[in-house]
Amino acid sequence: MNSKDLAKKGTLKLLARAGDAVEFAARPAIRRVRKLGFPYRAPTVPKGIVIEPKEDHLGANFETNWARTPVARGFRRAFLAGPVTAAVRVIASPQVYGVDRLADLARLEDPIPVIFCPNHHSHLDTPLMATVIPQPWRNKVVTAAAADYFFNTRAKGTLAALSLNAIPIDREATGRKSAEQIRNLIDTGWSLVIYPEGGRSPDGWGQEWKGGAAYIASRTQTPLIPVFIDGTGSIFGKGAKKLRPGRTRIVFGAPIWPEQDENIRVLGSRLQKAVELLADEVSTDFWDSRLRRKEKATPKLTGPEYNGWRRQWLLSEMRQTGDTGQRRRQKRRWPDIG
């Protein structure tokens, strides 16, 4: 590990310790407030009284329009360009490829909104995307986030909406409200980041892709941008307790336009194949990936059919072949023998 990596590791440790110290200092005060009871705490409900349930403002109903006001946008722009970009660089060292494939769309005088569709391995994917999406879309993009996870409390929802411009979306079935909101946003020029897998990978391999992204693209006639993210699962995958800084690669693919009356499943399948091709391209090279496509041998994101330890074994083997997702290791120092 070189001195730069050591410094980054040291910074993370320092931040963790500072967090612990704040929590330790605040603990007695929280206990004291709890002891005070009503009116310093919420009242208890007498027996026999039924309180009418309030209108649900959480989940898919969470209101996020305020997060797209000029003030919120200004805050987010500074927040993403400053601390988030710095943190992403320290934690994920992103290498971005394929932006040139978006050159034609980027060059348009009046840029059109697009739908970025990356694979999903980690909570890190969203801040990563927020910092690597090219201009002119970077400052006008919303992220579809799971309503049941990110918007189940007011605090989480507010934080997600303010910092990442997240909007709630039902994972299982795209509800009418979610769909309408997304459609309105696209109509007003906002681009979208949506994870067609619907959630993070549980085991490092991808999951079956759902049709939400293709449905939205088809209804709004918006191009889909396939994106392959490699390496975030090893840094902070599902279930990980702590961050393990490493390297990531983000590959953008050529825009996919929905064809007239194209079946949603067919469009979704085109999108998934495009991301699989990007994954193959980044693990081999442009030419090999094309030859394998011809042989119908492009590896699937969902991994091999068989189950059990062999899936994990293959995954670890794949990780060993590249440096993406690997923890930065100390460089071997050879003795100076003159």
Next chain:
Amino acid sequence: MPRPGFVQEVDRSTPPQLFWRGENFSLEKLPADRSRVIYAPEPHDPIKDIDGAIRHALLNPIDSDPLPELLFPGMKLTIAFDDVSLPLPKMTRPDIRQRVIEAVLDLAADAGVDDVHIIAALALHRRMTEDELRHALGDRVYDAFAPRGTLYQHDAEDPDNLAFLGATPEGEEVEINKRAAESDLLIYVNINLVAMDGGWKSTATGLASYRSLRHHHNPQTLLHSNSLMDQHRSELHKSNWRMGKIMRDNGPKIFQIETTLNNDSFPDPFGFLGKREWEWNARDRATFVASSKALNRTPSSIARKIFHSIEAPHQMTSIQAGEVEAVHKITTENVYKQQIVEVQGQTDILTMGIPYICPYNVNSIMNPILVMCTALGYFFNMYRGKPLVREGGVIIMTHPTPWEFNSVHHPSYIDFFEQVLSETTDGVRMHKEYEKKFADDDWYRHLYRTGNAYHGVHPFYMWYWGTHAMHHCGRIIIVGGDVRAVRRLGFTPASTLNDALEIASDVVGRTPTITHMRVPPLMIADVK
């Protein structure tokens, strides 16, 4: 709707004209009532769906089967492409060559073609650096083919990798890259920035050896190329077309892909360089003043780096693929559409500002020989019909013409300048007495083959390129150039444009007509 080219008669109310001076520019006032300025047509709108247009061209070629039908498993496929000399300035990524080659490779992979080689068609130009190759082809193509050794640069001095295809009835020998010659299909990916490019010149010159090139790169041929931008009146092109016939009869099957670009040459904030002076707004004027003042105080090496880092926003306006001659006919028409300006009559004095770049000094120094070649070889030849300047007229150009050379890129230029130009400026005598010595020099050959040097004979070719203009004109004057270097070229130095006009009066009288070519952006004067 882009406006066509335009000839502005200069009167008292006409603002001063922009003159390039290498890595700087200035405004000069031309005499009223007898001067005119030629402005290039405005950039044509690029194709919106470029990838779609590429695919359409490959699937619907001209006088050829669609590309997928020419591809089959087990075949030898070679893709050759234009080198770093095109386009100028380099275009913003993705370069059009990358887009075309990626589309070709997609089809080749779908057809199960395994044996693919990609060759930079350098002729006797310098080898491209890795950065330049990556810029032209993109990282995806470079990373896939360079490590395998199947992306490389043509070597015109490698006897083991050259194939002799035959000779024309005029005795012109055709010798090209062996891999290309032995391929089942040779695909050439061209960028047609000027009408001189493309056609059989792509393969018969770009992939040829010195043995082959010397038949048309000589003073006799170039003296009778009137002009290089008019294929039907150019001996250079006629020779290439004769060689093309040999290639068609004895060589590989060729699938030519030609593209044209618009002349949108400068990005913001340098957009004013392509605008007409009276249309400069406050921002343009402020940028001009600030940049020209700053450049006056900037060391030339830094100014050069700044200018060579400019990436032009020009984009593709057409693509055609298929049989070489049929494709080139349409390409040339498209180039003319973008660049032709109709001009009535010739002029006594032709003025031109020489910019920082020409095809042979990309990321390098514009040495005095290249200044001559840019002015007399290229700009003088940007005509159709008759030259802009009358026979016996004067050319006045502005450029600092430093006595400075890039020893890595132009080693033989240094010796040419010292040893040959000090003896003669006559192209015919050079050709007879000196060319062979430079062409056969082992050290130059070594530098060409292993380094990033132009071939030993290249400075001669640059000189021959200007021979037609030198014979045509009564005097050539360089304003603001290094006096010693200008005299070594055989030209007349002048400190200011007014001095130059005064000097020119010896040849063309006291009230000559003056025409200023406002290039770049590139244009072709159709002189009636």
